[in-house]
Amino acid sequence: MRTLVLNAGFEPLAVVSFRRALVLVMTQKATVLAADAEHPVLGAAFSYDRPSVIVLTRYVRIPHSRSVPVSRRGVLRRDAHRCAYCGGSASTIDHVQPRSRGGADSWENLVAACLRCNNVKSDRTPAEMGWTLRWVPKAPHGVGWVVRGTERVQPDWDEYLAAA
Numbered sequence: 001m002r003t004l005v006l007n008a009g010f011e012p013l014a015v016v017s018f019r020r021a022l023v024l025v026m027t028q029k030a031t032v033l034a035a036d037a038e039h040p041v042l043g044a045a046f047s048y049d050r051p052s053v054i055v056l057t058r059y060v061r062i063p064h065s066r067s068v069p070v071s072r073r074g075v076l077r078r079d080a081h082r083c084a085y086c087g088g089s090a091s092t093i094d095h096v097q098p099r100s101r102g103g104a105d106s107w108e109n110l111v112a113a114c115l116r117c118n119n120v121k122s123d124r125t126p127a128e129m130g131w132t133l134r135w136v137p138k139a140p141h142g143v144g145w146v147v148r149g150t151e152r153v154q155p156d157w158d159e160y161l162a163a164a
Contacts, residue, residue, distance in 0.1 A: 001036065003051050004157045008059035012161060021051040030054040034156045052156050068145045070107055078140045079112035084133050085121070088114045096137065098123040107139035 003021035005013045022041060024030040025048075035049035068074065075093045083090040090112035097103030100123045111133065113121070121129055153161060 001039070001050055002154070004053045004154075004160060005030070006033070006053065006055040006160055007062070008056050010055060010160065013056070013060065013062070018050045021054050022048060024056070025051060025054060028057065030056050033160075052154060053160055068140055070105055070110065074140070075107075075110045076112050078107075082112060083114040083117050084111035084135065084137070085113060085117040085126070085131050087134055090114050092118045094118045094121060096133065097125060108137055111137050
């Protein structure tokens, strides 16, 4: 079970294990906002509800530049595993401007591609092939990309993630 951790200002910070969340609550560094009462944690003298959402008691400063690092998995997730050229199911990534021609490993230059399109395109640009991209690649944004672990959102997190 995972727990959403909110800063004292109620912005999402991270997703941690319920054990880590329970330690934060027991040491009075956080308070529980939502809990799973159906599956309590039983101790020698106490019984605790499993925390689902906690808020820190003190505000934690976070750097403003919370940029999302570029990764193969991230590009495929951003493009919903769809080929940017034909729209089919994508399993590889492709450089729009080939690396052999100075193309960078950036969100704006990487797209998901099916194996066929990736092989046919080779080290050419889409313009040289007469192809157009189905969408303009750009860096992802939003709490789902900045806060690790929010890919699989639990229902009781919705109200806390919607405000972010």
